[in-house]
Amino acid sequence: MRATRAVIRLANFQHNIRELRRHMESQRGGEAPQICVAVKADGYGHGILRCAEAALEAGASSLGVAAVSEGAMLRDAGIREPILLFGIARKGELEELAELGLSPFVADETYIRLLDEAAASAGVKLNVHLKVDTGMGRIGCRPDEAPRLASQIQHAKRLRLAGTATHFPVADEDDSSFTHEQIELFLRTVKHIREAGTDPGVVHAANSGAIIGYPDAWADMVRPGISVYGYYPSADQKRTLDLRPVMELVSEIVFVKRVAPDTPISYGCTYRTPQETVIATIPAGYGDGFNRLLSSTGRVLIDGKTYPIVGRVCMDQFMVDIGAKPECCVGSTVTLFGPDPAGPNAEELAELCSTIPYEILTGITARVPRIYLD
Numbered sequence: 267m268r269a270t271r272a273v274i275r276l277a278n279f280q281h282n283i284r285e286l287r288r289h290m291e292s293q294r295g296g297e298a299p300q301i302c303v304a305v306k307a308d309g310y311g312h313g314i315l316r317c318a319e320a321a322l323e324a325g326a327s328s329l330g331v332a333a334v335s336e337g338a339m340l341r342d343a344g345i346r347e348p349i350l351l352f353g354i355a356r357k358g359e360l361e362e363l364a365e366l367g368l369s370p371f372v373a374d375e376t377y378i379r380l381l382d383e384a385a386a387s388a389g390v391k392l393n394v395h396l397k398v399d400t401g402m403g404r405i406g407c408r409p410d411e412a413p414r415l416a417s418q419i420q421h422a423k424r425l426r427l428a429g430t431a432t433h434f435p436v437a438d439e440d441d442s443s444f445t446h447e448q449i450e451l452f453l454r455t456v457k458h459i460r461e462a463g464t465d466p467g468v469v470h471a472a473n474s475g476a477i478i479g480y481p482d483a484w485a486d487m488v489r490p491g492i493s494v495y496g497y498y499p500s501a502d503q504k505r506t507l508d509l510r511p512v513m514e515l516v517s518e519i520v521f522v523k524r525v526a527p528d529t530p531i532s533y534g535c536t537y538r539t540p541q542e543t544v545i546a547t548i549p550a551g552y553g554d555g556f557n558r559l560l561s562s563t564g565r566v567l568i569d570g571k572t573y574p575i576v577g578r579v580c581m582d583q584f585m586v587d588i589g590a591k592p593e594c595c596v597g598s599t600v601t602l603f604g605p606d607p608a609g610p611n612a613e614e615l616a617e618l619c620s621t622i623p624y625e626i627l628t629g630i631t632a633r634v635p636r637i638y639l640d
């Protein structure tokens with residue numbers, strides 16, 4: 267097996283789901299809402315199938331995907347639980363969507379009609395969720411349109427309104443005013459749907475940020491994403507939960523050499539050694555999703571100690587300064603990021619790259635083998 271690999275700790279993944287449930291139960295003083303775990307984007311880079319199975323085993327009631335192809339993978343693996351389709355499918359995918367029994371988000375008359383026709387063609391009754399845009403500005407109907415669209419779904423021959431949803435863009439930020447306005451607008455919209463004579467189904471809105479900070483947004487179901495993979499959605503949120511990173515990206519030293527002071531390292535000769543030292547080469551790079559912005563800024567963990575990345579990260583390799591009297595050697599395990607508090611995690615890498623942990627995790631490419639620890 268290749269030296270560079272992603273170790274996926276499914277015990278941490280399931281712990282995080284149970285930690286979210288514990289948090290909600292303690293806040294509610296009783297039963298927690300249903301949990302729909304987002305496994306889109308190949309389970310945030312962790313592997314869609316193993317994460318889906320582990321999520322259901324940990325008590326998730328449903329799963330969330332962004333594409334019909336993702337839903338097909340889960341159905342092909344024998345998963346029969348509800349699968350919510352967060353994205354809009356193309357017209358040519360609708361019959362497959364219906365045959366798979368996915369539960370799509372809907373937000374306009376035309377899409378509702380097309381789904382009804384696709385369900386009729388497939389000979390099924392299709393569960394759909396009405397998506398209301400309360401401030402995300404992405405997929406969703408206007409709140410004033412929601413009662414009419416809910417009624418259209420209710421009267422469709424082959425559709426059932428299984429849920430009503432919205433999404434929060436800033437639930438993980440310090441300023442809570444916008445999110446509180448969204449929650450009030452959404453709950454008022456749901457009330458109007460009921461008053462118009464339509465059952466809104468399962469009401470759901472809360473992403474990871476809202477699960478952590480907005481109990482009034484939990485409703486009937488929540489949709490955690492990044493939190494089940496071990497990270498807070500932003501640095502603004504108080505660290506009140508025991509979230510454990512699930513992915514550990516590891517490699518090993520494959521080559522070492524002693525170099526003189528002022529030796530250039532890697533492309534562009536942007537780094538020169540300040541003194542005599544030993545340089546170790548690690549067989550991982552931006553071709554694996556290890557970001558080039560970590561050049562001469564990141565660090566790695568080797569045998570419990572951290573060492574600096576020096577020179578530019580290459581497509582397939584990068585270099586580390588292990589000191590003039592190294593305590594590690596060829597074959598030593600190198601942790602690029604992971605759950606060990608002594609080393610970097612995906613949040614630290616994200617800060618160095620001016621991005622978010624989501625991108626660090628989903629960016630690990632398919633050529634990196636995933637190794638699952640139960």
